Amino acid sequence: MDSLFRVCPPRRPRQGPGSPPGCDRKRRPAIPLTALILLVSLWATPATPGQGQRALLAPAERNGFTSITPYDSLQSFLSEIGRIPSIRVEQIATTRLGRAVNVVRVLLPRQDSAAIRLRVLLFAQQHGDEPSGKEALTVLLARCASGQLDSILSHVELFIVPQMNPDGAELRQRRTSDSVDLNRNHLVLTSPETRALHDLFLAVRPQVTVDLHEYGSYSKAWRDSGFMKRGDVQLGMLTNLNSSPILRKYQREAVYPFIAGRMSVAGYLFHEYIVGSPGEYVRHSTTEINDGRQSFGILNTLSFIQEGWQGKTLEDSLKRQTLSQLTSIESLIEFCAMHAEEIRELVAREQGALQEFAGKDFVLRMEHYPGEGVMQIPVHLVSSGKDTVWAITPYRNVVRALATTTVPREYVVRQEATSILSVLGRHRIKTHVVQEERIVEAVVFKIDSVGTEVVEEDSLPRLFVTEKRAQTLLRPGDVVVPTSQWQSLLIATMLEPTSVWGLPKYPAFAWLLHEKQYPVFRIQ
Numbered sequence: 001m002d003s004l005f006r007v008c009p010p011r012r013p014r015q016g017p018g019s020p021p022g023c024d025r026k027r028r029p030a031i032p033l034t035a036l037i038l039l040v041s042l043w044a045t046p047a048t049p050g051q052g053q054r055a056l057l058a059p060a061e062r063n064g065f066t067s068i069t070p071y072d073s074l075q076s077f078l079s080e081i082g083r084i085p086s087i088r089v090e091q092i093a094t095t096r097l098g099r100a101v102n103v104v105r106v107l108l109p110r111q112d113s114a115a116i117r118l119r120v121l122l123f124a125q126q127h128g129d130e131p132s133g134k135e136a137l138t139v140l141l142a143r144c145a146s147g148q149l150d151s152i153l154s155h156v157e158l159f160i161v162p163q164m165n166p167d168g169a170e171l172r173q174r175r176t177s178d179s180v181d182l183n184r185n186h187l188v189l190t191s192p193e194t195r196a197l198h199d200l201f202l203a204v205r206p207q208v209t210v211d212l213h214e215y216g217s218y219s220k221a222w223r224d225s226g227f228m229k230r231g232d233v234q235l236g237m238l239t240n241l242n243s244s245p246i247l248r249k250y251q252r253e254a255v256y257p258f259i260a261g262r263m264s265v266a267g268y269l270f271h272e273y274i275v276g277s278p279g280e281y282v283r284h285s286t287t288e289i290n291d292g293r294q295s296f297g298i299l300n301t302l303s304f305i306q307e308g309w310q311g312k313t314l315e316d317s318l319k320r321q322t323l324s325q326l327t328s329i330e331s332l333i334e335f336c337a338m339h340a341e342e343i344r345e346l347v348a349r350e351q352g353a354l355q356e357f358a359g360k361d362f363v364l365r366m367e368h369y370p371g372e373g374v375m376q377i378p379v380h381l382v383s384s385g386k387d388t389v390w391a392i393t394p395y396r397n398v399v400r401a402l403a404t405t406t407v408p409r410e411y412v413v414r415q416e417a418t419s420i421l422s423v424l425g426r427h428r429i430k431t432h433v434v435q436e437e438r439i440v441e442a443v444v445f446k447i448d449s450v451g452t453e454v455v456e457e458d459s460l461p462r463l464f465v466t467e468k469r470a471q472t473l474l475r476p477g478d479v480v481v482p483t484s485q486w487q488s489l490l491i492a493t494m495l496e497p498t499s500v501w502g503l504p505k506y507p508a509f510a511w512l513l514h515e516k517q518y519p520v521f522r523i524q
Contacts, residue, residue: 056081056145058138065319068131069138071099071166077138078102078162081145085109086153092161093196097177099166101193103200106144106160108153117154118340119204120333123161123197124212126182126292128168128175132308132318133212136325137162149330155337159204164193172314183213186295187494188506189426201296202428207347208336209303211292212325214310217380221277227379229309230387232324235259236273236305238297239399240287241363242489244350247302255302255335262331268324269378273307274392276457283368283396286456288501289493298490300350302343304332357407357488364403365500367455371398403498407483408522411495412442415477417519419508423494424479429487434478442472445497445518460505461513463497472521480523495520 059069059077069077082089086108093101107117122140124133137160143149144158163169167177175181176191185194201209217229237251238244256272263270276282285305289298297303308325311317336343375397379390412434413420424431445465453462474480481491493499497518503509512518 056142058135058142060135060318060322061139061142065135065322066315068169068314068318069135071163071170074134074138074163074166075100075102077141078104081141084145087141087145092200093192095165095167095177095193097167099170101161101164101166101196104141104158104160104162106141106153106158108150116344117157118208118336118343119157119159119206120336121159121161121201121204121206121209121296122212122329123164123210123292125162125166125169126164126193126211127213128165128171128173129314130174130214130308130310131169131314132214132310132321132325133306134163134169135318135322136212136308136329139322139326140329149333152333152337155340156333158333159200159206161197161200164197183211183291185290186292187290187501187503188423188508190508195426197292198295198427207302207343208332209293209296209301210329210332211303211305212329213305213307214321215273215307216310218312221280223382225278226383227278227381227388227390230269230378230380231271232268232309232320233263233270233328234273234307235270235328236285236293236307238294238303239284240289240294240298241366241399241401242493243294243297244300244353247297247300247346247350250346251302251304254339255304255332258335259328259331262334263324263328266324266327268327270328271377272375273305274375274377276396278390278392281396281457282392282394283456284399287366287368287399288456289490290501295490298493299486300347300354302347351486354486354488355484358409358483360407361404362407362489362492362496363401364405364496364498366399366401368396369398369400370394370396373397405496406524407488407492408443408524409483410523411481411483411491412440412474412521412523413479413481413495414519415475415479419511420495420503420520421479423503424481424491427487427490429481429491430485431479431481434474434476434480437476438474439471440474440523441469443467443469443522443524444472445521447497447515447518450513455500460500461510463504463513463518465497465518 059073078089081087088105089102091100092103122137124137125131141160165176165182168175180191182191182194185191189195189198215234222228238248260270273285274282275285289295293303293305306328308321375392375395376389380387445467447463447465449464451462452459483491493501494503496502504512
């Protein structure tokens with residue numbers, strides 16, 4: 001990726017007390033004059049090709065949205081737009097069956113070459129049977145190539161991966177050809193597709209990311225309840241309590257209302273992403289960090305998941321599915337263009353704080369609980385065939401901490417725990433190897449027993465440990481992992497033995513459940 005991307009170090013956080021711009025709970029973020037001028041220009045300018053550019057159509061537009069875009073057609077389209085000076089296409093991964101995973105960089109030339117644009121990473125179709133996100137991104141690329149979004153692109157730089165799982169897409173199945181769910185592979189990074197996405201993320205350091213999916217509206221639990229979800233698009237925000245509360249607040253109070261307003265004007269049904277069964281357990285989406293949203297959100301990036309409505313077949317209502325996802329994405333990009341400097345400063349400050357997290361609280365375990373407030377969503381009544389609105393009851397809209405600890409100055413991983421070291425390496429986490437034997441005071445973990453617990457309706461293994469401060473021998477070959485780095489909270493999530501989303505829950509790390517002494521310890 002050296003030919004296209006350079007590592008972009010985090011900006012130094014701005015000093016001074018107070019909340020970042022736009023985060024006062026009592027006030028909506030003020031729109032500066034420059035943003036108002038931009039907003040007027042965006043809505044006043046017709047969506048026509050730029051000067052000297054011809055109108056391009058995405059493959060789905062060319063066939064009238066009658067069929068989803070196959071892999072070969074997507075590759076031909078990417079080759080076509082890759083000849084445009086402002087667009088560069090690069091392969092970032094090869095799948096198990098030899099297909100390419102590509103990223104498209106869209107950067108409008110600008111006279112002020114020193115200007116820094118807000119970087120936005122968009123990726124779709126981690127699940128091969130969810131094609132509308134890919135179709136929406138190809139239409140977005142066609143509009144970029146035609147010059148229709150030049151006013152936005154003068155403030156925003158886009159990195160677009162339209163199809164993460166081409167093997168699964170061609171097989172019309174959710175998982176990859178070797179049966180991996182990519183959206184559950186963002187912690188262990190065993191698949192080339194997810195490894196490439198994270199390498200891309202580390203190379204370009206986007207401030208905003210969006211993972212595009214589809215949600216099923218015909219599940220048995222919902223049909224049995226008497227109605228089905230009818231929202232065109234659901235938008236999910238960060239829910240893990242270890243992600244920045246300031247970023248979570250900004251998402252909910254600034255970004256989400258803006259997109260909701262745009263979707264309403266366009267005539268699309270829109271609400272926050274929910275999962276679960278009506279009448280039993282309805283909540284916001286997972287706090288787990290091994291998906292395409294939380295894995296970047298734990299690095300204090302403004303990260304979202306977008307879920308479009310999924311029909312009974314992949315082509316069912318494909319045009320509306322595509323255009324509703326596109327409208328939401330364009331609204332988000334528009335917001336980013338209007339608030340580019342504000343978002344850059346906000347993310348830079350929160351990411352800077354991650355490098356000084358030693359001694360601060362870290363949430364080990366968390367769960368969803370009913371809170372105040374009511375959420376209403378559009379639904380379709382099975383009995384009458386009519387559409388209506390359902391006020392969700394019960395509604396688990398609050399995530400609470402169940403156990404906490406403090407982030408240590410360093411973790412130490414025993415050299416024989418090679419699978420743990422491999423994961424750290426795949427995340428490009430900085431470590432150093434112990435060269436000489438020495439004694440240190442550390443907190444070690446003795447595993448007393450292993451049980452199970454139900455978290456977010458799934459049964460997971462749980463370690464019960466005894467912590468003890470003791471003089472501990474560091475051996476040559478052991479690996480020290482300092483937490484004074486960007487991935488501090490990712491490191492703690494992985495390595496703490498009682499972390500709800502830590503390594504012991506993964507089948508590849510089942511060996512940890514049979515150890516007496518946990519092979520990781522803390523140096524405070």
